[in-house]
Amino acid sequence: MNEFDQPDVAIKEDAMTYRCTLGVDIGTSSSKGVLVDETGRILASATLAHDVSRPRSGWVEMDAAVWWDEFTSLARALRASADEEGLAAEIVAVGVSGMGPCVLLVDETDVPVRPAILYGVDTRAGEQVGRMTADLGEDEIVRVGGSRLTSQAAGPKIAWVADAEPAAYARARRLFMPASWLARRLTGAYVLDHQSASQTSPLYDVDAEAWHEPWWRRFVPGIEAPVLAWPGDIAGRVTDAAALATGIPAGTPVIVGTIDAWTEAVSVGAHEPGDLMLMYGTTMFLIATGTRTLRTPSMWTTVGAFRGTRNLAGGLATSGALTAWLKDLTDADYPTLLAEAAASGPGARGLLMLPYFAGERTPILDPDARGVIAGLTLDHTRGDLYRAALEATALGVRHNVETMRAAGADIRRIIAVGGGTQGELWLQIVSDATGLVQEVPQVTMGAAYGAAFLAAVAVAPEGEAPRIAEWNPVTQRIEPDAEASRIYDRQFARYLELYASTRELVHELAAERHRSESPEGVLV
Structure with a gap:
């Protein structure tokens, strides 16, 4: 994105101060952001369209720089639009969400070693799926991780980088997905939510809710395992550097976040x-x-x-x-x-x-x-x-x-x-x-709204957490x-x-x- 690319912002006019949560979702074809007040009303929304890269048949990638650039643009655009409309929006928490499971590997200084490999639409790791399945046994993989290895699983895609691009893999030290990458850039925390982790099969034990250490050491050597937390947990607080980049006040809590489909489910109470x-x-x-x-x-x-x-x-x-x-x-x-x-x-x-x-x-x-x-x-x-x-x-x-x-x-x-x-x-x-x-x-805007809701719950006083049924009631029924x-x-x-x-x-x-x-x- 260049300096001439600006989000298309929609804003609700009003004339009072609101305690708001900011929700941003990095999707396949666009990034979306919302400012939401304590009652669930969307005060401002913005969208930035982007493209994925398809360098070969079956390959779907994206430059992780786009994720951060669009987050900062959305955050600033929403704040600026609120200010221009005389709507004083105090951001009290930040929610993050993104497509997944993705594989973004970065070096020890957090520089990506290659573009991020996207979720199941990227089918490049078929050989690794077959090899890992033959090596571990399908029944054992299902027992530990819950699912067979497929193009959706992140584990084989990490193995593909090691096999096909050994120089890039040799520099890799950490693993991120869009939501966890935003949390990292905002707070410095190296954390991944349990839901996303459970889609890195065969690296996560579903019943134990923990990394499966023997297979982590075996298949992703040299990469530090992220700390595990739940999507609505607080990952950390906005750093001074992130505040300068985004306009969000330093010290603002940021949740861990998760994959967009699950944040979408939260947004509608499903x-x-x-x-x-x-x-x-x-x-x-x-x-x-x-x-x-x-x-x-x-x-x-x-x-x-x-x-x-x-x-x-x-x-x-x-x-x-x-x-x-x-x-x-x-x-x-x-x-x-x-x-x-x-x-x-x-x-x-x-x-x-x-x-x-x-x-x-x-x-x-x-x-x-x-x-x-x-x-x-x-x-x-x-x-x-x-x-x-x-x-x-x-x-x-x-x-x-x-x-x-x-x-x-x-x-x-x-x-x-x-x-x-x-x-x-x-x-x-x-x-x-x-x-x-x-x-x-x-509200069917989806993941950005769900991220804002999770952020609101995370910072609500005990016993006063909002309910999604009140934020977002059902308004239509489709009968067959x-x-x-x-x-x-x-x-x-x-x-x-x-x-x-x-x-x-x-x-x-x-x-x-x-x-x-x-x-x-x-x-x-």
Whole structure:
């Protein structure tokens, strides 16, 4: 970001002084910040868009300098806008959040040794996943860490750096994710939350809630293990240097923070046993919360955002990324595409799409899966294609929900959050495809708001902590349509069959592309 890039700031006008918490989330396609008063009202919000780097097929990276630069820009922009509007905002605590699990390795002076490797959308570490699984045994990995090793796990990605870039790894001394990196820059603390740590499989013991020391020493030698804490714990206080950079007063408490999907769940109160949070974003994410550690080969078992909770989580590799691709490809705006998709109707006039345009995460755990569009004719329109893409993500959600329930998850209610909740069509298609009611809260800005809430709880006097149900009440319920649900029951069976029948072919195509993009550039 240069000096001419400024956040697009929205602010609520008022004329009094507020004790506020600042929440900032570093996402895949943008960073968002909010100033929130003690009642949960958003006084100011700001967003900065950014891009990830995709240097090779299956690689998704980001320069960690962007995370800090955008945090400082958001903090200053929100403060400045509040001042300009005559709104005296006293920041009493800072909440941080970010995409994950990511792998940012830094040297002894906290200089990154390479760009950060992002979460499950980055599929480069397949060889390391296979080697570590063969070495340790899948059953033992699941017993300790809760989940099989997949492209979502951070442990194999650290091993990939050691294998592929030994000079960079030799300089590495610490491990960060976006939230923990912000906490480091703000306070100097080297801390990682338990939830994020539980996604560094096989390095964390889910039942013990601690690093698994034998495997840490074996697979990440030379890297200091972060201190573990819970997302809402206070990591430290803003240093003088960070205050100068951000405009946040020195001494302001900063929470530990966690991965954005879990902070999103906090933002809508979807963190109690029986809750399922469904996040509509660049990717789709689902988190079912309970008190038991559920293990199933095709989902991710993690600890929860709060002590005593466990999660069964899943994620689609594309959702908003797929609709954005179609938008760019057709040179149309979202309102036009949504209107045309609505006119297309359930079933997209005979189209069926697999949304695996960036491989797929759960429940098929197939980084070499690829997008498929079946049933195309010359009279299909871009509206049909857009409808098919929305339906594909909805059927992907259903696949995850059914897998969670088969593993023993008790799903009592669905709470929707994220940018995709702004339009009713997508919500309706998901409810129709899953047969489930969705609750939509008043604020769906997501992780930045959840981070601000956690910060408010962290500094509240004993017995006076705010409640998210009061901050952010449910304002909308999406009921499934019975006739549409019957159509999607048939489509779901076809969806499963389409993947099974095309898997071998698309794997061959993926392998061919991998070879063509190899360092030697030789197609064999």
